[in-house]
Amino acid sequence: xxxxxxxxxxxxxxxxxxxxxxxxxxxxxxxxxxxxxxxxxxxxxxxxxxxxxxxxxxxxxxxxxxxxxxxxxxxxxxxxxxxxxxxxxxxxxxxxxxxxxxxxxxxxxxxxxxxxxxxxxxxxxxxxxxxxxxxxxxxxxxxxxxxxxxxxxxxxxxxxxxxxxxxxxxxxxxxxxxxxxxxxxxxxxxxxxxxxxxxxxxxxxxxxxxxxxxxxxxxxxxxxxxxxxxxxxxxxxxxxxxxxxxxxxxxxxxxxxxxxxxxxxxxxxxxxxxxxxxxxxxxxxxxxxxxxxxxxxxxxxxxxxxxxxxxxxxxxxxxxxxxxxxxxxxxxxxxxxxxxxxxxxxxxxxxxxxxxxxxxxxxxxxxxxxxxxxxxxxx
Ligand SMILES: Cc1cc2nc3c(=O)[nH]c(=O)nc-3n(C[C@H](O)[C@H](O)[C@H](O)COP(=O)(O)O)c2cc1C
Numbered sequence: 355x356x357x358x359x360x361x362x363x364x365x366x367x368x369x370x371x372x373x374x375x376x377x378x379x380x381x382x383x384x385x386x387x388x389x390x391x392x393x394x395x396x397x398x399x400x401x402x403x404x405x406x407x408x409x410x411x412x413x414x415x416x417x418x419x420x421x422x423x424x425x426x427x428x429x430x431x432x433x434x435x436x437x438x439x440x441x442x443x444x445x446x447x448x449x450x451x452x453x454x455x456x457x458x459x460x461x462x463x464x465x466x467x468x469x470x471x472x473x474x475x476x477x478x479x480x481x482x483x484x485x486x487x488x489x490x491x492x493x494x495x496x497x498x499x500x501x502x503x504x505x506x507x508x509x510x511x512x513x514x515x516x517x518x519x520x521x522x523x524x525x526x527x528x529x530x531x532x533x534x535x536x537x538x539x540x541x542x543x544x545x546x547x548x549x550x551x552x553x554x555x556x557x558x559x560x561x562x563x564x565x566x567x568x569x570x571x572x573x574x575x576x577x578x579x580x581x582x583x584x585x586x587x588x589x590x591x592x593x594x595x596x597x598x599x600x601x602x603x604x605x606x607x608x609x610x611x612x613x614x615x616x617x618x619x620x621x622x623x624x625x626x627x628x629x630x631x632x633x634x635x636x637x638x639x640x641x642x643x644x645x646x647x648x649x650x651x652x653x654x655x656x657x658x659x660x661x662x663x664x665x666x667x668x669x670x671x672x673x674x675x676x677x678x679x680x681x682x683x684x685x686x687x688x689x690x691x692x693x694x695x696x697x698x699x700x701x702x703x704x705x706x707x708x709x710x711x712x713x714x715x716x717x718x719x720x721x722x723x724x725x726x727x728x729x730x731x732x733x
Pocket of ligand 1: 378379380392430431432433460461462481509605627628629630631632660661662663681682683684685
């Protein structure tokens, strides 16, 4: 197969991964309505074609908190990345570095912080969940600082995990889950050899380092369920602001008033996100929520967005809807699962080219020139 787009990488990932892993990545919560709307609402945005503008000089570069990005794209945090490709967090971080953009490590990564940062020269970003065990949060933040992490992404839309019924069908959870996972691995020998055998330890690296004992995949759902904190409120975030002196981004904002609160709180950025449709099904897609939030807070805070981006064209659509910068979740994970670091680099270069083409044909010579005027309005 000639791999040319996200849909091809998704198909290649599905062929390679045991179903419990593919569906864990691919799925959303409940009926997956928000997951579908994230993609279709964004693809419905028509850009305005503008021609004959001498587009020979064009720049995709973008500055985020003093860091130069080759394009306005960041890799979103994705848990268990080291289960989709051998030491997956290291491969993704290397690909991001090669393509000139930041990689964000998830709290619940397979590789610990200390395994990834020595493999790259570019500073890594780190994502933190709100957890009951505040000592773990402090410990991991101290380790992130010591490892040279620059930017903290604080995820607030997971005080409790959403109901993901696909996981119960696929063997990620539910009856005989462990037995089913083993049987699926046996039926997918290239994954079983490459990741199952050679990609060990299959551990939650950051959590094991803190607990001083191995935290296995089987403990993952249980650990998350026991540790997510439904009591969290804005006041609880004060100590994070005091503790973390670098840029702080709050991820998982979908409401205008919450966005205004994030500005009042003193966050440096927000990610308009519904966690890729994995939390509360039925909430608004990011493409619909973003313009409302941009109207209220654009210019007061750096506006990131994720959920539903499947191409470079979608990146431009999100910028036209008001984002300053975009983040990718599933799309880069499909490429990573299919072809490792090389796949992610390839996917990002396809996106880069699509952004360039879209800018050329909408008459935007720099990222800052993409805006609301880039959207076509029906008469
Ligand atoms: C398999 C998977 C695991 C994820 N794990 C995390 C995580 O650990 N922390 C987090 O903040 N978001 C996590 N997310 C959400 C992503 O960061 C991002 O918000 C979402 O994937 C964006 O939607 P998209 O996949 O449509 O691009 C995860 C998403 C997926 C698909």
